[in-house]
Amino acid sequence: MYTCAFCTKHSCRTGDIKNAPQNCPCRETEMLETIKKRYQDPKVAKIAYQSALVESGGYGRKTRLEEIIDFANRCEFRKLGVAFCIGLSKEAKIFCSILRDHGFEVSSVICKNGSVPKEFLGIQDCQKNHPGAYEPMCNPVGQAAFLNQEKTDLNIMLGLCVGHDSLFIKYSDAPVTVFAVKDRVLAHNPLGAIYMADSYYKDKLYRKEK
Secondary structure, eight states, rough: OOOOGGOOSSSHHHHHHHGSSOOOOGHHHHHHHHHHHHHHHHEEEHHHHHHHHHHHHTTTSSHOOOOOOOOHTTTOOOOEEEEEEEGGGHHHHHHHHHHTTTTTTEEEEETTTHHHTTGGGGGGGGSSSTTTTTOOOOHHHHHHHHHHHHOSEEEEEEEEOHHHHHHHHHHHHHOOOEEEEEOTTTTOOHHHEEEEEETTHHHOOSSSOO
């Protein structure tokens, strides 16, 4: 079992593999050689190389929006897809207009595409957000399919629900990055829960008393 989240040595950062924990991935030399071979794929190598340049070029200076634009330009991605939540329609419109202003061809597909009723999934009326009303399901597989049809170079997620984002990534032909994630309670800043995990949210997040 790997436990990088609890590591205090961070040998991966220092290069001091000799003193790395016994379960450190850095010790998996045979597996790492196999992994490194995957970077020999030209498409993978290009994304990895340009990502490193985006990181160093914008570190602490550029917003994520600016970094996405930088990344797409560096990788020569011209056709961008945006898969967004209907609850963030206003944000999606502004986001797409900015991308278009930078010369990208942008296709955007909303989560409720196809207007497939939730009953299709076996959802009962009492299980809906608004019982008694027509409620279409989120359709991330559809979002991926429509953007695949557009042959996008890069797809960007904006506010897809937990789980729906997993399906979108699974079915997207193009590489996927994230502009923003949804957290209605914390103004779409899910790390807020982490920052309050030892204070206001302690009893809510931990099942056992710390």
